Amino acid sequence: MFLRLLQLQWKSYRRSAAFTSGVITSVFYLFGMLYFIGMFTLLGYGSFYLLDEEMGVDPLHFVNQYMIYGTSFWVVWRYFIQKMPVLNIQTLLTLPIKENAIVHYALGRTIFSFFNVSNAFFFIPFSVVLVNNGYPLSQVMSWHLAIVAIVFYTNYLNILINDRNDVFYGVALILVLFAVFQRYEIFDITTYTGPVFDSFYNDPIYALIPWLMLLLLYRSTFTHFKRRMYLDAGLQVVKKDAQQIRLGWLNRFGRTAIFVKNDIKLILRNKRSKMTIWISLMFLFYGLLFFTDSSGGLYDNPVWKIFAGIFVSGGFLFTFGQYVPSWDSAYYPLMMSQNIVYREYLNAKWSMITIATVFSTLLATFYLLFGWDVYAAILTGAIYNIGINGYLVLLSGAYIKTPIDLTSTKKPFGDKQAFNAKTLLLTLPKLFLPMILYFVGSLFGGEWVGYMTVALTGILGYFLKNKVFDLIETLYKTEKYKTLKAYKQNT
């Protein structure tokens, strides 16, 4: 039975639009996977030597000490991004399949998610290096297995708490508090948690504890899921009263306003799209990592400041813009047969992105506290985002043909297997091009010339809008039939 269900999953994967969407995106996807695998492996391999030789600490002990933060971060990250194992359960309910088998399958297949597998790429090389450097094999094995259990533990914890925002935000808050306490040396939680992780290494008997905990958690996740396997319980789509939004004041902006009004409703009324707002806010504060000394000076050079600048104002651009026109996938045939000119439609999306970028830049004025050059980097990033990246997201949108199921409570990025890494990959040119521009510019006259080069490229892009829109429009038109076909697939 399990095998049959697996076959189903494999078929839905192989036949999805994301998988069959052409060579370019597939190559990007592959490249992205390799990039991540490479990064994790390098990190796993390199961190031993970095810690041992550069910092002069016992690598294993050091990793154990901070493991509590690593684990918690992983939980938070999963919470936002990892998708839920809601396979097409409705179809299976009335078929002669044991309910237990369905639940076991739904839960079991999450083991193979990117979030679990990617850990292996870090911990396996790390453990291998440990053994090579004289740590006893059996003890490293015991530690490693304990960590594996913990990784799976976070996996199922995420599934269990996923629809409980209150629990999640409570836990997240406590963690931030602990981090702050530690930073200002009020209270150091790692002195208590470090030894726990050490014990997995010191005495293999302790490594059984995480496995037992995992077992218990799996049981409760299982019952939680099973109890909610009814159409009017866990599988129900909650109906809400319509929320009134007054947007009449936008009418003065002509035909663009028609679509903008619709997009605002789209964002506010669907869980999936609402996330873009929260993630945009997260992006806004992302710069703090770069501009304060919390990164340990790792990013303390202007090229990386441009990188951060792009991010700070570009949250909405990356989270919303990236998925144009997929947001409208559910009713794309309507958009294609109604009295709509492509240019108006695209222009409306572009306007949304531009307005959000300007707005973020205004909100980001608090970065002035860190100095003029910091805000200059953000401003430069914003200009580049408007002038160049705004077009690039629309361009890549023509090729991302994965329909978005707005009503689903699945997480952004992750509702199609390939979606995640692929979109991230298409993000890379949007980030690295300005860094290269900056670098080239700065060769000729330092920091400010570098900023100017990036900003001027953005301004130039802005004035070429009509030309670029011609191109994008043609592209959308040639891709129209393929897009319509891909959107017909159910998510």
Place this chain on the structure above:
Amino acid sequence: MIRIEHLKKRYEDTTVLNIAEMDIPKGQVFGLVGNNGAGKTTLFSLLLDLIQATEGTVAIDQVDVSTSEDWKTNTAAFLDDSFLIGYLTPEEYFYFIGELRNVSKQEVDELLAGYADFFNDEILKKNKYIRDLSKGNQKKVGVVATFIGAPELLILDEPFANLDPTTQIRLKELLTEKGKDPNTTILISSHDIQHVTEVCERIAVLEKGEIVKDLQTTAKTLKELEAFFTK
């Protein structure tokens, strides 16, 4: 109004639609019947340029639909729920369509008032999103939305499906009424030959992608169609 020439749609080796020539004059109420997979939705999708013809052309008002977008100003269609926007309320959806067709809010309201009977008090002012309406009520919304802005060409795929008996009868009256306007051309597809014979003045039967019958509706048409489909 519509001119079809050598229209062919092939998926790899199977030809799903093959129409040598067909004209649908302005003002006609045209019905399309056929079994599943006969090509009804394919034909409508080609008319709306939602899929690409393998060969041949479709022209609305002498304009090839695949090369120009001019036809969009006077055509309205409702094929399935992908023509609805789920997160809008019915009112918002009607206003949205109205804006696209340059029809003011007041005019939309006036138009909707005329369909109070058809809506049967289940659509307007319910404060519900379209995605939370029943299939039948969604269909009512979709069909009425095509009337906004008085388009010259209406394309409705299976408009009677999912509707309750009362609404089916009202829709028939409604379409008959619309059909009297010499400027409005209506294309309807249906599995229900009785409905089609009551509403349409001309009926074409599609079978395996080809037009096998093309009839002007008379008193004998229903019998003839029944005989055809019982063979």
